[in-house]
Amino acid sequence: MYSTLARKHISDSDLGRSSLDRLTPRKVEAWVAGLRAKGLSESTVRSTYTVLRAVLDTAVRDRAIAENPAAIVKRPKVTSKEATFLQAHEVTDVIRHAEGSRYALLFQLLANTGMRRGEALALRWSHVDMTNGTFRVVGTLAREEGQLVVTDTKTAKSKRPFAMTEETKAIFQALRDRQREEREVAGSVWIDSGFVFTTELGEPCDPRNALRAFKVAATKAGHPDAGLHTLRHSAASVMLSKGVPLKVVSELWGHSSVAITGDIYGHVAPTVAADAMRTLSGAYSS
Incomplete structure (x- = not known):
């Protein structure tokens, strides 16, 4: 870049x-x-x-x-903007409209982990440990000068591990099963790239194609302005609204500081703060 x-x-x-x-x-x-x-x-x-x-x-x-x-010279400023997000049931609806798309499993993984699009597409099977139930982000896939390349993550903290849930483990298993079937169909023309998300011939998936597929599904679901990053924002909003500490979300999202997380997801703060106050008051009355 x-x-x-x-x-x-x-x-x-x-x-x-x-x-x-x-x-x-x-x-x-x-x-x-x-x-x-x-x-x-x-x-x-x-x-x-x-x-x-x-x-x-x-x-x-x-x-x-x-x-x-x-x-x-004063460094050019960037105005902080609160992230737009979908409610949990709206995310589910978008993913439902993506059924049949090659990228439906990608959308499910993004919604369940909050990963960036490029981070997920850069995953290789060597980064996934099905036995111990973990996987790790180590890079990001992007198109540069017409070529798909894996570059370094956005920040040092973006290189981070994830613990698998039952949902994410099922996603990885479905991806592995699909690759196995497609490898058999492709035969000698299969490219053993090692990526988790691949084309029918084993090549890495183009991030632009993933975005196009998501826009189609989101539009059908009535959210034409939503993009793939909306899944990341939505996942963070769900976590914060359910009481997950801001520091934990910041670490999982790979932000360089918790302040960035707070700036982006400030719209969730009023709900979390209200719940916190009720918890405090409840402690004295119990």
Whole structure:
């Protein structure tokens, strides 16, 4: 992602074509303003600025410039937005409308774990321990320059283990059984990629196809604005509304800090807080 941002928004810009000794904080500010003028999202502008700053930090290290002009410029902000989510019965309805889709099992896994789409699609059978009932996120599958590649996780904490429930264990078993059948049908053209989620020929699944399939199911269920990340948000909302501590959700979701979890899922806080107050009052009256 960083290399793509660098090519599209740094190298191919007036700033990118400038010599290091001509870079100034004012030029960096003008460049950031230009990114916003293009209509780029706040997160994309911030990420691109982060790439530029890292590049110029290296230039300072190598003594190509005395100081980093980007470091003097205020980091572009990203406005925190509460996540949209579906109620538990609505998630169930969307998954029901996905029956028959190749990606129905993916949707079930996302709803039951809160994993990111790319994390689930990057799973390999070597990351799944059916005997001990655990599996582990170690990377994310994405399309870069036309190729599907497994890259590092979003944050260091995103590399995390999961304990299987009866539901997730059944999902993995269904996936294994389906692969076994498809391997027999494909014969010599089967590609033993080792991925958990594969095409009929054993290749990794394209994240874009998974999104398209979900949008079809969500639209049929009456939720045309829902995306795959909605399943992640919905799972977190269910956990928090059922009293699971914010710290636990933060760890399971692989957030770098509990503050991020609180910002994203602040809409659940009033319900949780009300339950907490009732628990406290009940303790004194019992």
